[in-house]
Amino acid sequence: MNLSQALLNQNRLALTRLLTQVENNTKQGREALNELFPHTGKAHLIGITGAPGTGKSTLVNQLALYYRKEHDYRVAILAVDPSSPFTGGAVLGDRVRMRDLSGDQNIFIRSMASRGSLGGLAQSTSAMVQLFDAANYDVILVETVGAGQAEVDIAKLAHTTLVVEAPGLGDDIQAIKAGILEIADVLVINKADRPGVENTERALKGMLELAHPARRVFQHHGQNMVVEAEEKDEEQENIWIPEVKRIIAKDGDGIAELGEAIARHVDFLRESDEWSRQTRTQLQTTLDALLREKLFNRFLDKLSPQVYAKTLSQIIKREESPWSAVERLLR
Amino acid sequence: MNLSQALLNQNRLALTRLLTQVENNTKQGREALNELFPHTGKAHLIGITGAPGTGKSTLVNQLALYYRKEHDYRVAILAVDPSSPFTGGAVLGDRVRMRDLSGDQNIFIRSMASRGSLGGLAQSTSAMVQLFDAANYDVILVETVGAGQAEVDIAKLAHTTLVVEAPGLGDDIQAIKAGILEIADVLVINKADRPGVENTERALKGMLELAHPARRVFQHHGQNMVVEAEEKDEEQENIWIPEVKRIIAKDGDGIAELGEAIARHVDFLRESDEWSRQTRTQLQTTLDALLREKLFNRFLDKLSPQVYAKTLSQIIKREESPWSAVERLLR
Numbered sequence: 001m002n003l004s005q006a007l008l009n010q011n012r013l014a015l016t017r018l019l020t021q022v023e024n025n026t027k028q029g030r031e032a033l034n035e036l037f038p039h040t041g042k043a044h045l046i047g048i049t050g051a052p053g054t055g056k057s058t059l060v061n062q063l064a065l066y067y068r069k070e071h072d073y074r075v076a077i078l079a080v081d082p083s084s085p086f087t088g089g090a091v092l093g094d095r096v097r098m099r100d101l102s103g104d105q106n107i108f109i110r111s112m113a114s115r116g117s118l119g120g121l122a123q124s125t126s127a128m129v130q131l132f133d134a135a136n137y138d139v140i141l142v143e144t145v146g147a148g149q150a151e152v153d154i155a156k157l158a159h160t161t162l163v164v165e166a167p168g169l170g171d172d173i174q175a176i177k178a179g180i181l182e183i184a185d186v187l188v189i190n191k192a193d194r195p196g197v198e199n200t201e202r203a204l205k206g207m208l209e210l211a212h213p214a215r216r217v218f219q220h221h222g223q224n225m226v227v228e229a230e231e232k233d234e235e236q237e238n239i240w241i242p243e244v245k246r247i248i249a250k251d252g253d254g255i256a257e258l259g260e261a262i263a264r265h266v267d268f269l270r271e272s273d274e275w276s277r278q279t280r281t282q283l284q285t286t287l288d289a290l291l292r293e294k295l296f297n298r299f300l301d302k303l304s305p306q307v308y309a310k311t312l313s314q315i316i317k318r319e320e321s322p323w324s325a326v327e328r329l330l331r
Numbered sequence: 332m333n334l335s336q337a338l339l340n341q342n343r344l345a346l347t348r349l350l351t352q353v354e355n356n357t358k359q360g361r362e363a364l365n366e367l368f369p370h371t372g373k374a375h376l377i378g379i380t381g382a383p384g385t386g387k388s389t390l391v392n393q394l395a396l397y398y399r400k401e402h403d404y405r406v407a408i409l410a411v412d413p414s415s416p417f418t419g420g421a422v423l424g425d426r427v428r429m430r431d432l433s434g435d436q437n438i439f440i441r442s443m444a445s446r447g448s449l450g451g452l453a454q455s456t457s458a459m460v461q462l463f464d465a466a467n468y469d470v471i472l473v474e475t476v477g478a479g480q481a482e483v484d485i486a487k488l489a490h491t492t493l494v495v496e497a498p499g500l501g502d503d504i505q506a507i508k509a510g511i512l513e514i515a516d517v518l519v520i521n522k523a524d525r526p527g528v529e530n531t532e533r534a535l536k537g538m539l540e541l542a543h544p545a546r547r548v549f550q551h552h553g554q555n556m557v558v559e560a561e562e563k564d565e566e567q568e569n570i571w572i573p574e575v576k577r578i579i580a581k582d583g584d585g586i587a588e589l590g591e592a593i594a595r596h597v598d599f600l601r602e603s604d605e606w607s608r609q610t611r612t613q614l615q616t617t618l619d620a621l622l623r624e625k626l627f628n629r630f631l632d633k634l635s636p637q638v639y640a641k642t643l644s645q646i647i648k649r650e651e652s653p654w655s656a657v658e659r660l661l662r
Contacts, residue, residue, distance in 0.1 A: 008441035030654060036651035088521050276647075283653065290629070290657045295626040298618070298661070315614050316607075320615065323361060326621045330629070 003028075004035040005133050009050040012108065015135050019110055028288035032129055037133035039263045041253050041279065043076075043133040044266060046331075047154045050164030055190040059079065059164060060143050064107055066255050068197035073138035074106045080125055080144045080154070108137065123289065126282070129157065147295045156285075159278060160265045164188045165204060168197035184242050192246035192254070204244055238272035303329065333380035334359075335366040338466050343439065346466050350441055353458045364458055372610065374407075374464040375597060378485045386521040389580040390495060391474050393418045395438055397586050404469035406438045410473045411456055411485070437561030439468065453484035454620065457613070460488065464532045486514035487616075490609060495519045496525035496535060515573050519552075519593050523577035523585070533574055569603040571596065634660065 006014030021029030027065075045327050060077055067073040101107045112124065125142060132140045144282040163184035187204050189197060202227050243261045247254030269275040300308070311329065314320040320328075337345030352360030379396075381387050391408055398404040398506035434440045443455065456473060463471045474486050486492040520528060569587050574592045578585030600606040631639070642660065645651040651659075 028566045034652045034654040037654070111473050133415050136359055168351070280643075280647055284643055287643060287646060287653045287656060290653050291630065292623050292627045294661055295630055296623045299622065299626055312611070312615055312618060315618060316611055318369045318372055321365045322618045323365040323368075325618060326625050329622070330625055 001203065002035075003277065004032045004134075007032070008034065008039060010135060012105075015108065016110075017133055020293065023112060028209050029127070031165060033130060036130065039134040040130045041138055043129075043140050044160070045129060045133075045140045045142065045158045045263065047158030047161040048141060048164060049145075049154065049161065050166075050188075051192075054164040054166040055249050056143055056145070056164050059162075059188065059190055060141050061101060062255045063141060063253055063259070064101060064248050065252075066259050067139050067201040068104060068106060070256070070259065071138075074136060075108075076132040076135075076140045077107070077109045077140045078125065078128055078132070078140065079109070079111045080142060093206050099330060108132070108135075124198060125154060126157055126286065157282065158305070159269055159275065160185045160262055163187050164190050164264075165200055167194040167200045168190040185240060185265050186258065187242055187244045188258060189244065189246045193248050197246065201246070203246060210242070210243055215266055234254070238274075239266065240268050240272075240274075256267065257316060294327055335363045335465075338363070338367065338462065339370060341466060343436070344556060346439065346462060347441075348463055349482075350459055351464060354443060354455055356455070362457070364461060367461065370465040371461045372464065374468055374471050375491070375530065376458075376460060376464075376471045376473065376489045377493060379472060379519075379591065380476075380485065380492065381497075381519075383476060386580050387476070387493040388472055389579065390493075390519065390521055391472050392432060393583055393586045394472060394590070396583075397558040397590050398470050399437060401437060401587070401590065402469075403656050405467060406439070407463040407468040407471045408438070408440045409456065409459055409463070409473045410440070411440045411452065411473060423450040428563065435634030439463070439466075453488065455487055457617065458505070488613065490600060491516045491593055493517050493519050493593075494533055495521055497522040498525040498531045516571060516596050517576045518573055519589060520575065520577045521580050525577050528577065530576060532577070539573055543587060570605075571598070571599050571605075572640065583627060590628050609660075 001009075003014045003018050007018055018029065018032050020034060023029075048056055048060055049065075057079070060079075064077060066077045067075050101109065110128070112121075112128065129140055129142065141157060142154055161183050163186075165187065166189065187208070189200055189204070191197075243264075245254060245258050245261055247258055249255070266275075269278070307329075311320070311325050315322055315325055332340075334345045334349050338349055349360065349363050353364060354360075379387055379391055381392075391410075395406045395408060397404050404409055434439065440461070443452075443459065449642060458473055460473065473485055492514050494517075496518065499521065518530055518539070521533070522528075574595075576585060576589050576592055578589055580586070597606075600609070607628070638660075642651070642656050646656055
């Protein structure tokens with residue numbers, strides 16, 4: 001039996017091995033992704049992001065326990081740390097997690113440190129998620145650290161994105177996160193027993209109003225999450241208003257309510273057809289990226305290394321521009 | 332006379348127009364880059380990055396004034412704000428700058444908000460820098476906000492990268508910036524009159540030791556910036572040890588010393604041949620990116636849109652994997 005078949009039979013060792021193959025982008029990894037592709041597309045992918053110190057890992061642990069206990073879901077956790085693009089040596093808090101979760105055969109935890117470019121990171125994450133999906137995990141929690149393009153890329157990948165904040169991290173972090181807020185489906189204020197929680201909630205709601213102006217009109221509907229667009233003339237379109245949830249992850253406070261908010265978001269995605277649209281966009285991105293890569297590699301295979309080296313050296317001497325060099329090489 | 336020729340004659344309006352063409356990636360912009368390429372490769376590109384609240388813009392203003400007054404350099408400033416990838420509507424503090432700098436014909440200021448992917452942002456930045464270079468600016472200051480891949484990309488572009496910190500921004504920001512520190516050639520502690528400056532300096536130096544272990548051995552050399560690698564057995568290699576400089580940008584304190592540190596870094600780049608190595612890497616990246624893009628576009632032009640659409644739809648139905656689809660399309 002090959003590794004792909006073993007993975008489909010929920011063999012943990014096969015999954016572990018294929019994750020490594022896929023992370024290292026080996027031939028075996030690519031073949032497995034190809035074989036397993038028909039078995040993907042079922043899992044709910046949840047991205048969790050936020051600055052260091054917001055308690056993301058504790059939240060992820062608690063959510064995993066919630067999905068195990070309340071829904072009997074199989075849960076995969078993928079912790080991605082792109083904060084150190086050069087050393088790639090970040091230590092992730094796996095051992096802390098293990099105490100709560102390691103006994104459970106239906107929870108699988110994997111860490112990944114960034115090695116290459118973030119484009120590559122998003123691609124590896126996407127590929128590893130497909131393995132979890134094929135291995136029949138119902139929920140895949142993808143945790144990222146930092147503030148920047150990694151979060152945006154992972155938000156594009158995830159069905160539901162949680163952005164985690166905490167009181168007392170200062171206005172500067174809030175400012176840096178203005179772009180991140182726009183990708184949040186649910187805003188989580190962790191450590192809600194700390195002083196300043198009202199200020200944090202007010203600041204986040206203020207920023208949400210800026211990011212989602214339609215919200216102002218419909219804010220008084222309270223629990224009505226799916227609202228109609230402001231302009232009746234345009235094609236009616238459903239809008240998701242990000243929910244703001246206070247929790248105390250270390251005590252498990254608010255986790256069930258957060259789980260319900262996530263469930264409402266999934267309902268919204270299904271009803272508004274946004275789920276299929278996301279899937280379509282992601283698969284098209286994958287197709288185009290593979291096409292680009294293959295075309296480039298095939299071209300380099302045919303080109304003599306001497307011609308490539310000579311072209312580069314002419315460019316360095318400013319004798320030929322990269323644009324005219326490309327025109328010439330493609331002729 | 333065409334715009335490229337006018338730009339070479341230091342016509343500001345021509346530069347402004349071509350910057351817009353290049354930012355929007357128009358045909359005219361690409362043709363200008365091609366024409367101007369032989370005139371590039373002279374300018375010193377300095378990247379300035381750091382979290383919001385560190386006073387980067389004030390520092391950039393002061394550095395520009397320093398280069399005007401002390402060296403009579405022509406100075407270009409490009410302010411890039413990728414913090415809001417979705418709205419792209421960040422407001423940059425141009426008007427504040429104008430008061431000091433706008434009267435001077437040898438200073439040129441341009442803002443750019445991120446519109447597309449950060450890959451695209453790095454490409455636009457690189458292209459706009461080439462225009463400034465051709466227009467005979469001696470120093471190009473590229474300022475970015477945030478913490479993440481954008482900084483890494485711009486560090487790859489810049490000859491010299493300044494990372495700006497300020498006392499009192501909290502440990503969390505320091506943690507998030509562990510990866511950023513590794514790209515710093517000069518670490519600037521702005522607002523050095525604020526309490527906590529010693530702590531900030533100690534923290535930064537501690538992180539530098541982690542990032543550059545060789546530094547420990549040679550730290551007592553003090554001003555000796557170019558040191559030999561620890562292992563004599565390996566090929567001897569020059570190492571730049573990032574300098575840490577305290578400044579008070581709003582009063583201009585420490586700017587001249589910062590300018591001297593930057594000059595030492597340029598000397599190091601020239602002497603160690605690192606300058607040519609950087610240039611080579613950048614031009615190869617440009618060449619490869621153009622090749623990829625052209626090959627992909629040429630392929631799509633030849634492919635019938637129906638075949639592409641049908642392929643995508645089969646992938647969405649999980650009837651064919653993206654990998655086997657690419658194999659089939661390329662056959």
